[in-house]
Amino acid sequence: MKKKYLVYMVQVHSNFRRAELESLADLYQLEIDFSSYRDDSPFFVVELEDDKAASDWIKRSILSRAIYEYWGEGDNLHELHESIRGQPFYEKYKSDNRTKTFKFEFESYRGSSKANRVKQIESFSYVEFQGKIDMKRPQEIFTVIEEYEPISDNLPGTVPIKLFFGRLIQCSDRAAVEKYDLKKRPYKGTTSFEAELSLVSANIAQVKPGSIMYDPFSGTGSFLCSGGHYGALVIGSDIDGRMIRGKGAQHNISTNFEMYGDSARFLNVLTMDFTHNALRRTLVIDTILCDPPYGIREGIKVLGAKNPERFIGKENVEIDGTKAFARRDYIPTKKPYSLDALLDDLLQYASERLPVGGRLAFWMPTANDENIETIVPLHSNLELRYNCVQEFNKWSRRLLVYINRGSEYSGNENIGQKRSQANFRDRYFSHFN
Amino acid sequence: MKILTTNFLKCAVKACDKSNDNFPLRYSGSECELVQDPSIEFNEEFMTNIMDRIDWDAVLSVAGDLGNTNLPSTKPLLNTAEQLSEDDLAVLRDLHVLLVQTSIKEGTMTCRNCGHVYYIKNSIPNLLLPPHLA
Numbered sequence: 389m390k391k392k393y394l395v396y397m398v399q400v401h402s403n404f405r406r407a408e409l410e411s412l413a414d415l416y417q418l419e420i421d422f423s424s425y426r427d428d429s430p431f432f433v434v435e436l437e438d439d440k441a442a443s444d445w446i447k448r449s450i451l452s453r454a455i456y457e458y459w460g461e462g463d464n465l466h467e468l469h470e471s472i473r474g475q476p477f478y479e480k481y482k483s484d485n486r487t488k489t490f491k492f493e494f495e496s497y498r499g500s501s502k503a504n505r506v507k508q509i510e511s512f513s514y515v516e517f518q519g520k521i522d523m524k525r526p527q528e529i530f531t532v533i534e535e536y537e538p539i540s541d542n543l544p545g546t547v548p549i550k551l552f553f554g555r556l557i558q559c560s561d562r563a564a565v566e567k568y569d570l571k572k573r574p575y576k577g578t579t580s581f582e583a584e585l586s587l588v589s590a591n592i593a594q595v596k597p598g599s600i601m602y603d604p605f606s607g608t609g610s611f612l613c614s615g616g617h618y619g620a621l622v623i624g625s626d627i628d629g630r631m632i633r634g635k636g637a638q639h640n641i642s643t644n645f646e647m648y649g650d651s652a653r654f655l656n657v658l659t660m661d662f663t664h665n666a667l668r669r670t671l672v673i674d675t676i677l678c679d680p681p682y683g684i685r686e687g688i689k690v691l692g693a694k695n696p697e698r699f700i701g702k703e704n705v706e707i708d709g710t711k712a713f714a715r716r717d718y719i720p721t722k723k724p725y726s727l728d729a730l731l732d733d734l735l736q737y738a739s740e741r742l743p744v745g746g747r748l749a750f751w752m753p754t755a756n757d758e759n760i761e762t763i764v765p766l767h768s769n770l771e772l773r774y775n776c777v778q779e780f781n782k783w784s785r786r787l788l789v790y791i792n793r794g795s796e797y798s799g800n801e802n803i804g805q806k807r808s809q810a811n812f813r814d815r816y817f818s819h820f821n
Numbered sequence: 822m823k824i825l826t827t828n829f830l831k832c833a834v835k836a837c838d839k840s841n842d843n844f845p846l847r848y849s850g851s852e853c854e855l856v857q858d859p860s861i862e863f864n865e866e867f868m869t870n871i872m873d874r875i876d877w878d879a880v881l882s883v884a885g886d887l888g889n890t891n892l893p894s895t896k897p898l899l900n901t902a903e904q905l906s907e908d909d910l911a912v913l914r915d916l917h918v919l920l921v922q923t924s925i926k927e928g929t930m931t932c933r934n935c936g937h938v939y940y941i942k943n944s945i946p947n948l949l950l951p952p953h954l955a
Contacts, residue, residue: 598870621871623829625948632945642944652861652921656826660948664955666833668844670876691955703953713951716940720949 390435391477392458393442394554396495396533398451398562402427404588404787405451407774411592411789416444430497430535431552433458443558448618450561450587453495456531456554457481465511468532468551473514482515485555489522492530493556499536499545508532512553529556561587567648568613574647575639577631581610581679581751585778585787589677590614592774592789593749599674604662604734607631609641611677612657616650620675623667627689627722629659661691663725663733673741679751680730683813688730689722727812728765732803735767735790742792747773749789755815756784763807766800769793782820783812822946825920827883828875832932833939833948845879846930846939848886853928853941855887861922868913869901871920884919 397405406425409432413420418441425432436442439457446455459481460471472478492509494501512530519527533552536545568583570576589611595601597619603611606624608631615622624641626632634640645654660666667673681688693699699721705712712718731752738748748770754762756779764775767790774789793799827845837843877896884892897912899905905913928941937954940947 598866600874621867623826627949629945629947629949633943651858652864652867655829656822656946658826658830658946658948660833660946661950661955664833664835664948664950666830666948668829668831668876669838671829671874691950691952693952693955696952699952703951713953714938716942718951720951720955 390437391439393434393436393557394456394458394533394552395432395434395446396453396456396552397430397432398453399430399497401451401585401588401778403778404585404592404776407776407787407789408449408451408588408591409445411594411774412445412449415594415596416441418445420445431533431550433461439557446558446560448561448591450565450584450591452560453562454531454559455557456533456552457557459530459553459555461550461552463550464548465508465551468553469511469514472553481555485528486516486518488517488519488527489525490517490519490528490530491521491523491526492532495531495533496548497533497535498538499534499548501534501548502546530554531556564617568617573613574643575608575634575641576610577608579631579679580608583610583614586610586614587617589749589751589787590618592776592787593675593677593747595620595675595677600672601675601677602667602673603678604665604676604737605678605680606641606657607679608634609644609657611679612641612654613644613648613650615675615677616645616648616653619653621653621655623655624657625660625662626657627659627661627691632657632659661722662737663690663730665737667741669740671741672743674743674746676734676738676742676748677750678734680727680734682753682816683727684816687813688725688727690725690730691720692723693721694723728805728807731765735765735770735803738790739767739769739792744792744794746792747789748792749787751785751787753783753785753812755812755820756780756782762786763802764788765807766802768798768801769795771797771799783816822925822941822944823921824883824887824923824925825871825875826946827925827930828879828920830930830946830948832935832937833950834932834935834937834954837932837934840934842934843932845876845882847933848883848925849929849931850887853887854926856924856926856944857918857922858924859922863914863917865905865910865913868917868921869899869905871916872896872899872913875920880920889919 442455462468462471534548535550565584595615595618599620601615601620601622603624612622612624645651770790776787831844925941930939
């Protein structure tokens with residue numbers, strides 16, 4: 389028989405939260421009914437097979453805090469006690485925990501209580517726990533989770549409007565947000581992606597332990613760090629070798645991985661043009677996760693000559709008896725490329741290289757102020773599963789997540805068409821006016 | 822560049838995709854500077870996963886380029902359903918040293934089809950192409 393659980397979530401990035409929970413449920417093949425899920429609530433009561441399923445589901449979540457075995461809920465402490473004692477599973481839960489060592493904790497959302505916590509804990513005496521209280525290493529942690537209504541924008545509430553009670557099953561992976569915080573990272577750059585959303589991206593992309601993850605626009609390696617954290621063997625490439633080299637022996641992508649203790653899972657970063665790809669065709673890439681260049685800091689470039697006629701015959705130029713292009717210090721010329729064409733190439737590559745069921749996830753920027761519908765790139769083999777928007781003042785970016793369904797899928801396609809109406813870079817520098 | 826990476830890299834020139842000689846690349850044994858990082862710990866599960874992904878002929882080819890001819894001529898078959906035997910673990914440990922702990926710090930790799938030479942500089946392979954090959 390299924391059991392009731394309470395998920396306690398963070399109230400940020402709500403556009404991404406459900407996608408993360410669904411993706412993790414799918415990853416562990418858990419059937420979860422999302423019909424009572426609400427974007428504007430930090431609480432979600434669900435039914436699951438057992439504690440193991442609950443733990444699997446939440447252990448790597450970034451946008452939730454923890455999952456609890458559900459004991460009851462109420463609008464005040466009295467109602468909470470009534471609810472707990474009225475549950476059909478109450479007597480069983482009581483005897484299951486009778487002799488365990490335990491402690492009580494309180495979690496508060498949007499407020500804090502001035503009530504006497506010891507007295508509140510004592511009001512639970514009817515559960516008749518006989519185990520010892522152990523503040524350091526208890527076998528079980530029982531938690532009262534309170535929701536408050538703030539009195540005003542600056543004044544938090546002091547009397548809870550809703551209370552839940554439960555036994556802690558599993559804390560989420562939210563501590564990783566601190567661990568991978570950019571402020572503490574030895575090597576980062578102007579394009580490094582913040583820790584929280586890059587970890588969330590890796591969860592929605594379903595990066596799996598023992599799989600291969602590829603970031604074709606790795607820059608300073610933000611997504612590689614997230615992929616490594618979730619146990620994948622990570623490969624990155626970037627056309628700009630300066631980002632990859634970093635700033636000396638102590639400040640590069642490899643030293644980041646050493647600090648995080650994930651060196652074994654960091655394969656390499658390659659100086660490579662994604663559109664002239666050198667990863668062998670027979671290599672299965674399980675996940676592609678990236679933040680393509682929007683061309684803001686510099687225009688999008690690929691290999692090749694902008695004015696091919698100027699380079700006719702240049703392949704025969706020799707320096708000190710060696711062909712110039714074959715020398716160690718040769719720097720090839722690059723030509724401008726459009727974001728549309730680059731994203732077309734990315735979708736095509738994903739359709740060829742991902743296994744069926746494998747995910748492609750990437751970020752795409754759009755200007756908000758135009759009354760022009762954003763056209764999301766589509767490929768006939770790829771199902772667009774998520775389109776999660778993060779709003780800024782005058783622009784937004786969205787995480788697009790596709791699942792490779794193979795050639796039989798025949799979904800809509802808009803590859804090869806000009807989709808973007810205005811160059812994002814031009815709009816950005818004119819402050820979207 | 823970890824030796825494992827050599828197992829994933831082909832020539833970047835598109836015309837070479839028609840050839841079977843664009844993978845693996847040929848490594849210049851005499852010019853390659855190898856370094857070892859013994860601090861990367863052996864992980865049985867990780868190496869078992871790697872074994873599923875690697876092309877054994879390419880491992881032999883690259884190891885041969887670099888002067889290592891001690892590897893078995895066929896890919897060791899691991900019985901992952903049961904506990905790995907001591908012999909299997911010994912093979913995995915050897916491969917861990919070769920593929921994960923050893924890197925090419927400086928060197929060159931050459932396409933066996935078109936002959937283009939790629940450099941590995943300060944452990945980072947450079948796979949960019951001149952305009953006449955792009």
